[in-house]
Amino acid sequence: xxxxxxxxxxxxxFTFLLAFLMTICSFGQIVNSKIIDNGGSGPYKAVxxxxxxxxxxxxxxxxxxxxxxxxxxxLPIIVWAxxxxxxxxxxxxxxxxxVASHGYIIIAIGKLQRTLEERQHKNTPNKKLQVAxxxxxxxxxxxxxxxxxxxxxxxxxxCGMSCGGAQxxxxxxxxxxxxxxxxxxxxxxxxxxxxxxxxxxxLHGEIIYILGGETDVAYNNALLDFERINNVSVVFASLxxxxxxxxFKEEFGGSFARLTxxxxxxxxxxxxxxxIFLKQDLSNxxxxxxxxxxx
Numbered sequence: 001x002x003x004x005x006x007x008x009x010x011x012x013x014f015t016f017l018l019a020f021l022m023t024i025c026s027f028g029q030i031v032n033s034k035i036i037d038n039g040g041s042g043p044y045k046a047v048x049x050x051x052x053x054x055x056x057x058x059x060x061x062x063x064x065x066x067x068x069x070x071x072x073x074x075l076p077i078i079v080w081a082x083x084x085x086x087x088x089x090x091x092x093x094x095x096x097x098x099v100a101s102h103g104y105i106i107i108a109i110g111k112l113q114r115t116l117e118e119r120q121h122k123n124t125p126n127k128k129l130q131v132a133x134x135x136x137x138x139x140x141x142x143x144x145x146x147x148x149x150x151x152x153x154x155x156x157x158x159c160g161m162s163c164g165g166a167q168x169x170x171x172x173x174x175x176x177x178x179x180x181x182x183x184x185x186x187x188x189x190x191x192x193x194x195x196x197x198x199x200x201x202x203l204h205g206e207i208i209y210i211l212g213g214e215t216d217v218a219y220n221n222a223l224l225d226f227e228r229i230n231n232v233s234v235v236f237a238s239l240x241x242x243x244x245x246x247x248f249k250e251e252f253g254g255s256f257a258r259l260t261x262x263x264x265x266x267x268x269x270x271x272x273x274x275x276i277f278l279k280q281d282l283s284n285x286x287x288x289x290x291x292x293x294x295x
Contacts, residue, residue: 029053029146032112036093040101041252044068047100048093050112054135058089060096060106065150072103076155076268079132079177080108081124081164083184085193087111088119092161095253095260102261103269105151107132109164126170126194129158133176155268157181162218162244169195173202179267180207181260184244188221200225206233208263208277210256213240230295235263235277237290255285 032050039045044062051059062068068075080096082089089096089108096106109124109132133156139147157179160168165185170193171177180203187197207229209222219238226236237259239247247254265271275281282288 029144031055034093034112034114036097037252039063040098042098042101042103043071044101044103046097048097048112051135054107054132056087056109056111057132057135058093058096058108058110058112060093060100060108062100062103065105065146068103069150072269074150074152074155075103075105076152076157076264077136078104078106078157078159078181078264079129079136080106081129081158081160081167082109083162083164084121085123085126085163085167086119087122087124088113090116090119092248094251095248095257098252098257099260099264102265104264105136105147107136109167124167126167129160129167129171130174133174137176152268154178157264157267159183160185161246161248163193165218166190166193166195169193169199169202172199173204175204178205179264180205181263182207182209182222182225183256184210184212184216184218184246186218186220186222186225188224190221197225197228200229201231203229203232206235206267208235208237210246210259211236211238212242212244212246213238215241215243216246217244226291226293229293233292233294235290235292237288239285240287240289255288259285259288 029052030049031052034048046062048058048060088110090113100106109128137153139145140153156177158168158177159181161183162185165182211219211222247256262273262276266273280290
């Protein structure tokens with residue numbers, strides 16, 4: 001008897017998510033959806049969706065955006081470029097869902113895919129992130145949109161993993177972008193995706209590099225970037241011995257996702273996490289090292 005009761009309780013969150021998805025899909029804007037990690041661990045259950053007017057991207061979003069605004073205000077926006085500059089965010093979906101479940105909108109390059117076998121191994125245009133920025137900027141003004149007046153277009157972060165980080169640098173001069181996040185990525189002396197070390201000069205907002213230790217192939221390039229950046233504040237954070245793959249495969253995106261949220265909340269939601277990023281308080285981040293430059 002008790003076992004049956006426990007099983008029922010465990011099923012309820014997933015059943016709720018499915019019911020909610022059927023409701024929001026009925027409006028016709030969302031044409032496909034996927035639940036990852038039961039919607040994330042945050043206060044707002046999240047989902048990956050295909051928007052009818054943006055079929056070549058996945059939007060990771062809270063199910064009930066209006067609920068988020070009642071507590072947190074308008075939602076900050078992240079535009080995301082993938083490892084390998086590929087047309088798929090499936091390898092990063094656990095982290096992206098987790099961030100969305102804490103009250104963010106993430107627009108990731110690539111169509112929604114349910115399995116790794118569906119992943120399309122093709123490169124994407126260097127400046128496709130700007131398509132995402134254009135789309136969400138337009139959505140804010142359209143009354144029929146789920147995002148109408150509910151997202152903060154003055155709080156946009158461009159983020160990318162590995163080659164996707166180079167795609168971030170390729171649009172660094174876009175003034176609509178206010179912050180930058182580089183995961184397992186760095187330009188160094190390379191030219192990639194239309195970007196190079198010269199792109200660092202176009203940065204006009206705070207930037208954080210998140211690496212997987214010295215075994216991460218991007219580590220030395222990121223370190224060169226950190227040393228070269230003198231026009232904006234920069235953080236260099238590294239988790240030892242996880243390599244180039246970081247913690248993307250872990251449930252809820254692992255500690256990469258936690259650090260991401262602490263930084264984004266500090267930058268966009270006025271949460272005072274300065275002790276982590278300015279004073280290197282890593283008491284909740286075992287195995288991490290961190291340094292910063294303030295400009």
